[in-house]
Amino acid sequence: MRPLECKIQSSGWDSPQQFKVAGLADFASGHYHLERMLLDLRSHDAALASDNFRSLPWAGFLVEHPKDAPPGRPWLSLDVVGTSVGQGDVLEIQPRISKAALRYRRGGNGNVLFATERCNSYCVMCSQPPRQVEDDWRVAQLCSLTELIDKDEISLAISGGEPTLLGTGLNRVIETCAKTLPDTAIHVLSNGRRFADADYARTFIDLHPSLSWGVPLYGSHYGLHDYVVQSAGAFAETMRGLYALNAARQRIEIRVVLLRPVVEELKRLSEYLYRNLPFVEHIALMGLEPTGFARAHHKDVWMDPKDMAPVLLDSVEYLARRGLNVSLYNLPLCALPQSLWPYAKRSISDWKQRYLPACQTCSVRNKCAGVFAWVTAEWTSRAISPIKEGMEA
Amino acid sequence: MKFQPRQAFAGNTSYQLLPLRFRRLPWDRERVFVSSMSGEWLITSHDDLTRVVEGQIVPDEALFAELQAKHLLMADQKRSTLAPILSQYRTRKSYLEHGPSLHIFVVSLRCHHTCAYCQVSRQPQANSGYDMPANASLKAVERLFEWPSKTLTVEFQGGEPLLHFGRIRALVEAIEKRNKYENRDIQFVIASTLHDLTDEQLAFMKGHRFQLSTSLDGPEWLHNANRPRPERDSYRRTLEGIERGRKVLGEHAVSALTTLTKRSLEAPEAIVEEYKKQGFHSIFLRPLSPYGFALKTANRNGYPIEDFLRFYAAALDHILAMNRSGYVMEEIYAGLLLSQLLSPFSHGYVDLRSPTGAGLGAVVYDYDGKVYPSDEARMLAAMGDHSFVLGHVDQPISEWLNSPAMAQILQAGVAEALPTCADCAYVSMCGADPVDHYARQHDVIGHRPSSDFCRKQMGMFDHLLERWDKSSLIEKRILESWALRVASRAPQAEAA
Structure with missing residues (x-):
């Protein structure tokens, strides 16, 4: 569900710190400095219990009870919520307010480097409403965090807010990833507007071996796009930005959130994408996340996925026939015609995804995106019903 | 907020x-x-x-x-x-980015046919004075690699190129030797009747990724009437060649072109059926070019473009019906024009470009070492008009590009800037053909209202657009699939 935050007890620190929760394998890998690892003593693993092992210069110890820690060394214990924290995860502790937050979950499919709370758009359905705060300090924090992330992590997103508002700070984060995580795919979610300055786009050439950008486009003309992002001139900036990114040899995904007014013009947008941006490597048509600003605009933005079926069919087939790689995100299978199932991905990050009671007997549940954890009745498709065995093709 | x-x-x-x-x-x-x-x-x-x-x-x-x-x-x-328009324009014209990629080597003018409409001004079989000599061919290879294109199509033509196969063999070996350090992507094509194709020749072709391009004009009576030989066996020999070629090089390595004479126009269905009968899945219906022997025999073989368009409509009806009944058959020319209507991409076809493909998309190395911007220019020269000789294989390509011939082509080579074309709604999908206009109208710019090239293009665009406008979803899908196939082969703009 929510990214984990929990209450802590601790001793030995008074400023915020990031630590990797370590077991024997993490120690043996040699990837991480001992000084940045918390040895996980909750397992009562005999191998970890030897005095010699404990006397290494660990940052501290993750314990169930303070008495489990070696005398005089820093220690941390988590409340009951924290029992899901496992070895390999990265915790950020704030000793003064007795809190810890999970910054990285080993094996999770939705790990995000949160770049900034600021944004230059103000989308009507924003799930992460921006705040105008000075948070450039995140650059250093993220660079430090990447050192603690598993080297074999498959993918990480960099999101916000609008990450490009960090300016060259974003370059620093990505450059650091190139050093610490060269094998990890880095996907930056950006509105692309700052790349209207082609010089800025060029600074990302060859920055990381596997870097790509997810850029939203909501319409084939400024009237619709600028309305959705609530910013006059944004459409022109994003389009110029997309060409600048392509010229800078960047890999691009187009993300289209399926708001009612966007769906109403989706076919034209599909044609526009083929004619104007045929170089993009992926197009994601995405169901709405019913949180943040979306909740205040239910009437304007909500459309039951069931009612999108004809236009989704038409648009997806149009794009796929032209060799464009298209996926459907965040839409439950029962709301889609079966011919679209191959395009539907289990796209919702595990920590905020769930199924509904009706899904219990569904035979395709394990292939289905399910719903966002915070879905309510008014955001639920009337098509939700279990698919019976044998009904699927 | x-x-x-x-x-x-x-x-x-x-x-x-x-x-x-x-x-x-x-x-x-x-x-x-x-x-x-x-x-x-x-x-x-x-x-x-x-x-x-x-x-x-x-x-x-x-x-x-x-x-x-x-x-x-x-x-x-x-x-x-306006950034999208710039990007689209660049994508449309992306064939300009890397210079000519089609390189035609005329290894011999000799031929064993006596076709009345021959575009090539062939010479009798025994006349080896019309073979490309070794020194000219080696110079041509040097010139070939002066062009910047990463992909090169080397097409051997004649006459009948198989009559001088030794030269083909030597050229291929010289090109591949040089390519060891050039690393271009090279495709060899031979345009031949495929008569007398030997096992030895086929074995060589198999070792060097050859494509065979032959002429099949229709059913036996039509093909033999179009392509006279004393033995009246051209059809049988071509079919044998196709069969042998497919066996050794694979089904997809053999393609056929149709030359349409006055006689052909009576038989649209029969021609299409013949292609199906021989297992082809594409056909290229193109009218006669006004060159070579064709010009001298125009009264006997030629026809007004309106007759061609009527023929084309009937043939296309038949092709679409064939597709609806489950046999895939693509008409190449329709695919090219539809790709310009239905996709943002350019195409590899040199005869339908603006700026023109003559000299910018293709170069012809003639048997005698002279170099031309297109086959049509070479044929004009064979008839005594040397206006479009770019130069000789002894000269570097920069001299060809600076030749008066090239200047003449370029000044009439951009359709968007030609009288009448400039106002035509199809111009962004069409091409300029200064050599064709010169051949037919004695002027590279030409006069569109009386131009056969223009009538053919307008007629084809109107016809295809009308079909698109009126057709059922099934038919649209068929037409679209031809266009998308062309588009998927198109060189894409590297960067917008």
């Missing part, structure tokens, strides 16, 4: 037109085809177009958004961008 309603983002809605061209639909005079400078288009009523031009349409109309999305008008300048 307060959220604003959609109207708040309409901006300044008094609009300006972007460059557009239109054409009344010949089959429905109330409607018009409207196209942008980079080849986006829509069909709308003439009345609506009038309102658009007079500044009367409003943002609430669906047409307003469509015109904006297709870059036919621009509303608020501060909120709009």
